[in-house]
Amino acid sequence: MERINAQHVSEPGLVVLDITAADEATAQPVMADLEQRWATSGIMPVQREPGTPGVKARVYADIRRRGPAASA
Numbered sequence: 001m002e003r004i005n006a007q008h009v010s011e012p013g014l015v016v017l018d019i020t021a022a023d024e025a026t027a028q029p030v031m032a033d034l035e036q037r038w039a040t041s042g043i044m045p046v047q048r049e050p051g052t053p054g055v056k057a058r059v060y061a062d063i064r065r066r067g068p069a070a071s072a
Contacts, residue, residue, distance in 0.1 A: 036069035
């Protein structure tokens with residue numbers, strides 16, 4: 001994964017979440033749930049590292065702003 005850019009955590013409320021899961025089918029619902037809760041970068045593609053179990057994804061979120069389900 002890329003290095004975290006200082007802009008992504010430049011102020012309180014901005015977070016970078018690294019997700020590790022057994023497979024894509026597990027990681028995607030987690031990202032979808034985060035997207036409903038907060039303003040996020042959405043459901044991101046997962047990556048596999050050879051020799052490392054599972055998949056990884058990175059989500060950028062602004063926890064000061066609510067997602068569509070939390071706003072209702």
